[in-house]
Amino acid sequence: MTTRQRGAGTNQEGVRRHNLGTLLRHVHRTGEISRAELTSLMGLNRSTIAGLVGELAELGLTEHADPATGSAGAGRRTAGRPSAGVRVVDAGPYVVAVDLGVDRAVVARVGLGGRIAERAEAAINEDTEAWQVGAAVAALVRHVVSWAPEHAPLLGIGISVPGLVRRTDGLVRQAPNLGWRDVSFGSIVLAALDLDVPVRLGNDADLGALAEHHRGAGVGIDDLIYISGNVGVGAGVITGGVRLQGAGGYAGEVGHMNFDPRGPLCHCGSRGCWETAVGAHAIAAAVKSPADQVVRLGEVLDEITAPPRELRPIAASIGRGLADVVNSYNPSLVILGGYFQPLFRLMRSEVTAGLAERTMAPALESVRLAVPGLGADSVLLGAAEIALEPVFADPVASLATAITDARSRLAG
Amino acid sequence: MTTRQRGAGTNQEGVRRHNLGTLLRHVHRTGEISRAELTSLMGLNRSTIAGLVGELAELGLTEHADPATGSAGAGRRTAGRPSAGVRVVDAGPYVVAVDLGVDRAVVARVGLGGRIAERAEAAINEDTEAWQVGAAVAALVRHVVSWAPEHAPLLGIGISVPGLVRRTDGLVRQAPNLGWRDVSFGSIVLAALDLDVPVRLGNDADLGALAEHHRGAGVGIDDLIYISGNVGVGAGVITGGVRLQGAGGYAGEVGHMNFDPRGPLCHCGSRGCWETAVGAHAIAAAVKSPADQVVRLGEVLDEITAPPRELRPIAASIGRGLADVVNSYNPSLVILGGYFQPLFRLMRSEVTAGLAERTMAPALESVRLAVPGLGADSVLLGAAEIALEPVFADPVASLATAITDARSRLAG
Numbered sequence: 001m002t003t004r005q006r007g008a009g010t011n012q013e014g015v016r017r018h019n020l021g022t023l024l025r026h027v028h029r030t031g032e033i034s035r036a037e038l039t040s041l042m043g044l045n046r047s048t049i050a051g052l053v054g055e056l057a058e059l060g061l062t063e064h065a066d067p068a069t070g071s072a073g074a075g076r077r078t079a080g081r082p083s084a085g086v087r088v089v090d091a092g093p094y095v096v097a098v099d100l101g102v103d104r105a106v107v108a109r110v111g112l113g114g115r116i117a118e119r120a121e122a123a124i125n126e127d128t129e130a131w132q133v134g135a136a137v138a139a140l141v142r143h144v145v146s147w148a149p150e151h152a153p154l155l156g157i158g159i160s161v162p163g164l165v166r167r168t169d170g171l172v173r174q175a176p177n178l179g180w181r182d183v184s185f186g187s188i189v190l191a192a193l194d195l196d197v198p199v200r201l202g203n204d205a206d207l208g209a210l211a212e213h214h215r216g217a218g219v220g221i222d223d224l225i226y227i228s229g230n231v232g233v234g235a236g237v238i239t240g241g242v243r244l245q246g247a248g249g250y251a252g253e254v255g256h257m258n259f260d261p262r263g264p265l266c267h268c269g270s271r272g273c274w275e276t277a278v279g280a281h282a283i284a285a286a287v288k289s290p291a292d293q294v295v296r297l298g299e300v301l302d303e304i305t306a307p308p309r310e311l312r313p314i315a316a317s318i319g320r321g322l323a324d325v326v327n328s329y330n331p332s333l334v335i336l337g338g339y340f341q342p343l344f345r346l347m348r349s350e351v352t353a354g355l356a357e358r359t360m361a362p363a364l365e366s367v368r369l370a371v372p373g374l375g376a377d378s379v380l381l382g383a384a385e386i387a388l389e390p391v392f393a394d395p396v397a398s399l400a401t402a403i404t405d406a407r408s409r410l411a412g
Numbered sequence: 413m414t415t416r417q418r419g420a421g422t423n424q425e426g427v428r429r430h431n432l433g434t435l436l437r438h439v440h441r442t443g444e445i446s447r448a449e450l451t452s453l454m455g456l457n458r459s460t461i462a463g464l465v466g467e468l469a470e471l472g473l474t475e476h477a478d479p480a481t482g483s484a485g486a487g488r489r490t491a492g493r494p495s496a497g498v499r500v501v502d503a504g505p506y507v508v509a510v511d512l513g514v515d516r517a518v519v520a521r522v523g524l525g526g527r528i529a530e531r532a533e534a535a536i537n538e539d540t541e542a543w544q545v546g547a548a549v550a551a552l553v554r555h556v557v558s559w560a561p562e563h564a565p566l567l568g569i570g571i572s573v574p575g576l577v578r579r580t581d582g583l584v585r586q587a588p589n590l591g592w593r594d595v596s597f598g599s600i601v602l603a604a605l606d607l608d609v610p611v612r613l614g615n616d617a618d619l620g621a622l623a624e625h626h627r628g629a630g631v632g633i634d635d636l637i638y639i640s641g642n643v644g645v646g647a648g649v650i651t652g653g654v655r656l657q658g659a660g661g662y663a664g665e666v667g668h669m670n671f672d673p674r675g676p677l678c679h680c681g682s683r684g685c686w687e688t689a690v691g692a693h694a695i696a697a698a699v700k701s702p703a704d705q706v707v708r709l710g711e712v713l714d715e716i717t718a719p720p721r722e723l724r725p726i727a728a729s730i731g732r733g734l735a736d737v738v739n740s741y742n743p744s745l746v747i748l749g750g751y752f753q754p755l756f757r758l759m760r761s762e763v764t765a766g767l768a769e770r771t772m773a774p775a776l777e778s779v780r781l782a783v784p785g786l787g788a789d790s791v792l793l794g795a796a797e798i799a800l801e802p803v804f805a806d807p808v809a810s811l812a813t814a815i816t817d818a819r820s821r822l823a824g
Contacts, residue, residue, distance in 0.1 A: 164774045173774035181773075223659040235740075239656055239663070246651065246742020247635040250775045253739040258732060258770060260673055270770045320670060327665040328647075328740050330658025358670060358682045361593075362576045362585035363662045 016052075017394045019044065023052050024061055024112070025392040027086050029214065031113040032065050036083035053086050059399055060153075061093060061112065062086050088113035091149040093402060095387035096141050098159040098189070099204070099380040100124075100133070102177040102231035103280070103295040107140035109148055110384035112391075114215055116377065118144040123295050130183045131192075138192035142410045153402035156198035158387030159186060160207045160379045162232050167249025170201035176256075176267040177232045193410065197403050200386045204228045205252055206243065207382025208337050208372070209236025214385060216373030217335050224333040225325060226378065227254075229318070229340030231294065232267075233275040236382075237329055244329075254325050255279070259317070274321040278314055283339055286310040298376070301342035315347035319354020326359050326367050334369050337378055341371045428464075429806045431456065435464050436473055436524070437804040439498050441626065443525045444477050448495035465498050471811055472565075473524065475501050500525035503561040505814060507799035508553050510571040510601070511616070511792040512536075512545070514589040514643035515692070515707040519552035521560055522796035524803075526627055528789065530556040535707050542595045543604075550604035554822045565814035568610035570799030571598060572619045572791045574644050579661025582613035588668075588679040589644045605822065609815050612798045616640045617664055618655065619794025620749050620784070621648025626797060628785030629747050636745040637737060638790065639666075641730070641752030643706065644679075645687040648794075649741055656741075666737050667691070671729070686733040690726055695751055698722040710788070713754035727759035731766020738771045738779050746781050749790055753783045 019042070026041055027033055038049050056062040065085035088111060099106040101124070108119040120140045124133055137159075145154065163175025172183040186199040202210075209226035212218040218226075222241040228234050233255030237244035244251050255275035256268050263272025276282065280294050287308060289300050307315075318340060326334065336344045336351075344351055348369075356364060372378045391398040403409070431454070438453055439445055450461050468474040477497035500523060511518040513536065520531040532552045536545060549571075557566065575587025584595040598611040614622075621638035624630040630638075630650065638648040645667030649656035656663050667687035668680050675684025688694065692706050699720060701712050719727075730752060738746065748756045748763075756763055760781075768776060784790045803810040815821070 164772060166774070174772060176772075239651070239658065240654070242652065242654075244651055244656070244741075246775070247744035248742055248774055248778050250772065251651070251740065251742040253742075253772050253775065256739050256770070256772060257669070257736045258671060261671075262674075268772060324669045324736075327668050328663065329656075330660055330663040330665075332659035358668070360576060360586060360588075360662065360665050360668060360680060362578070362660055363658070363665065366660050 017396055019048075020052055020055060020395050021392040023049070024056055024395055027056075027062050027088055028112045028114065028388065028392070032085055032087035034083040034085045038086070056086070056395065059395060060089060061395060061399075063089050088115075090115070091152060093153040093155050093399070094148060095155050095384050096144060096157045097380050097384035097387060098137055098141070098157065099383055100137065100159060100161050100185075101204075102162055105133070105137050105140060106380055107137060107144055108380055108384070109144040110381070112388070114381055114384065116380070118147045120144050127179070130178075130180055130185060131188055133178075134185065134188035134192045137189050141189070141193060145406050145410050148407050150407060151404050152407075153399060153404045154197055154406035155391055155398055155402045156200065156387040157186075157189065158383035158385070159189065159199065159201045160204045160383040161185060161201055162204045162228070162230065162234070164250045164253065165201050165203050167245050170199070172201065173248075173250070179267075195403065195406070195409065197406075198387070198390055198398075198401055200389070202383065202386050203234060203236070203249070203252070204230075204379045205234035205236035205337075206245075207236065207386065208335070208378040209238050209382070210243065210385050211374055211378045211382035212335050212372055213238050215381070216378055217370045218333055218373070221333050223329070223331045224335065225329060225331045226335045226337055226372070227322070227325070227340055228379065229278065229336060229338035229343070231280040233279055235325055235329075237331070239329065239331075254321070257321065257324055259321060274317075277317045278321060280339055282314055283311070283343070286314055297339060298342065301339060301346070304342075304346060307346040311343065311347060312350050315343055315350035316354040318343065319351040319356075320358050322351070322355050322369075323358030326355065326363050330363050332366055332368065334367060335372050335378075336369060337372050341376075344369065344371060429808055431460075432464055432467060432807050433804040435461070436468055436807055439468075439474050439500055440524045440526065440800065440804070444497055444499035446495040446497045450498070468498070468807065471807060472501060472504055473807060474498050502527070503564060505565040505567050505811070506560060507567050507796050508556060508569045509792050509795035509799060510549055510553070510569065511795055512549065512571060512573050512597075513616075514574055517545070517549050517552060518792055519549060519556055520792055520796070521556040522793070524800070526793055526796065528792070530559045532556050539591070542590075542592055542597060543600055545590075546597065546600035546604045549601050553601070553605060557818050557822045560819050562819060563816050564819075565811060565816045566609055566818035567803055567810055567814045568612065568799040569598075569601065570795035570797070571601065571611065571613045572616045572795040573597060573613055574616045574640070574642065574646070576662045576665065577613050577615050579657050582611070584613065585660075585662070591679075607815065607818070607821070609818075610799075610802055610810075610813055612801070614795065614798050615646060615648070615661070615664070616642070616791045617646035617648035617749075618657075619648065619798065620747070620790040621650050621794070622655065622797050623786055623790045623794035624747050624784055625650050627793070628790055629782045630745055630785070633745050635741070635743045636747065637741060637743045638747045638749055638784070639734070639737070639752055640791065641690065641748060641750035641755070643692040645691055647737055647741075649743070651741065651743075666733070669733065669736055671733060686729075689729045690733060692751055694726055695723070695755065698726055709751060710754065713751060713758070716754075716758060719758040723755065723759060724762050727755055727762035728766040730755065731763040731768075732770050734763070734767050734781075735770030738767065738775050742775050744778055744780065746779060747784050747790075748781060749784050753788075756781065756783060
């Protein structure tokens, strides 16, 4: 009997932590939410919700919000009395998100609610070794953490990589445009920081899709693709509301689709991959931007008002490659990230015509192209999301592994 | 109180029917299973299992099996006393499965347990109208039903189509190689039969993947692709154990991937699709089989012992196209169906070399190519599976819509 009772107790504790995490996720997604809405969303009674809210506040994860007059409280409020709300703590726990590109790294301190509190970036030179990139990223991490509120807990680090990341342990198996094979980049960054905090890695396009699905252009859309159009090109796929990962975590490598068997060699070793026709280097050549200034390509494209003729075939090739993507996954939304975003703004009709040229009619009819709802920050915010996942699984356990003196330790 | 009691009663009835269906699904998957194994698999006690087994027997869906001496009963049998078993009824309820190809239709009567009791096939001439194809299929259905045990209930019809089938209602939106657009083929077949019985439609490759996952080469494998290599080429995708359908049900149209921008025109209207390089017409040309004899291509390939040189580039193109498929979905198993099956047997090294040439290393390392475990019947058995799905959802309701005098009615 003792065993059974203990079992039941442990199970109850598990259920309570699960409910705490779920409630916190709702607060995170909305930024602020009424208790009445939480009662309705979670199917728990008011006193249970009040208990969970109290515990999250004690843990320093959320705080009381005055009754909102807008949409908050619309759930089941008692007549005329708006329900009290819960919101994330601005000066509270945070994660560090890293968006590692081929040409630059962006690092941000991100709180619950997905707010970017601080950001820093640096150019990455070509042919830099992984440990040097790790050191550069660590310096950016120190910078953004130095501005964190004192004693605010660092919950974890999320890192986006332009390559194939093994789902089981986050090992970077291959990042063709960085020249990496089997790089344990998470461990490299932690070593450079001399810090032991949970670190998670993901593929850039996968994380872009995740963030856009949670709080960007893809909210409420179950079948969507996020395309990262940078030096390399990849797809993050949400299908039936779930991330498509594949057996090892490597699904969505559409940048290496066969595009032209007579095309140029790709960094991956194959010939004529799609990204050789539409990646940053091809775009830079078309706008006559110096090859060593690819990092400035976004600004160059943003300044263009009348697109040069040389960009047209690239826009058409983006569309024709997207046709393969749409034929393969049948999404209802394709979000064009990276350099594809300004290109789509400049040459929407060329991209759309290329797509229409090769997409099967039923799939074409039901798909929409869009720019990211999160601007250039989709991938960065996706990196924050994977760093927060353990927090929503179990806030108590996550706070136990958090680092409360990160600011002073990293300042050292 | 009356309302609440009725509600609870309805809910209990729903749970019971759900359990009935789940138990039936276990019997279907295994053919024969012990009560002890069912107790263990379903987490229900022995008397509940006994009650459900009794009800399924009364419904004529299963029957008692003598205690098996082999693997059956291994679950939780009492010492020395093998547990009594349950098996499907051979002369019991059945579905009709239709595998409609571009060049031929195969129709089978399939019982619970996935056993093909009777089959018939006919060639389909090119440029035949949908209603003529429907009439030909109906004739085959009459034939296989004429051999059914008298009064055995016809539960439903499942139809595989080489095209894009809308997931909501089974409308054939587009079947390029049949020249079909928006054809309600299920209704056409039912009208030709003058019968009203549940009918479900699916894409050929999707159904091949489903059947191979349930009882073929892909049992227990969560990330797999079935490639239908026929006149057209398509992929059925299982990812994370679930069918990848896409927003409308059109995912997996990999036959229309861009393969060679300077290649021949495809039936879909695009140029250089993968299926123009590797589909049945390209294979027939390579082995100098007359274009109007594509229906006999399987036999021709089966007779070849030393493959002619002309087949080599086709085998390499199969591999190179599969690379795009593997890069896109990252499966751990690719099952080569249709004409790809004999080609793979003849030229495994050429296919494998083409795959290796373009697949990203981490995805290549973890993928295996295989021939179907169900031979040429994967798609046909997948059509039976979708016809059986409503039976496993609710056996009682399904028997209520079944037709018990199908044999005499169709004989008329």
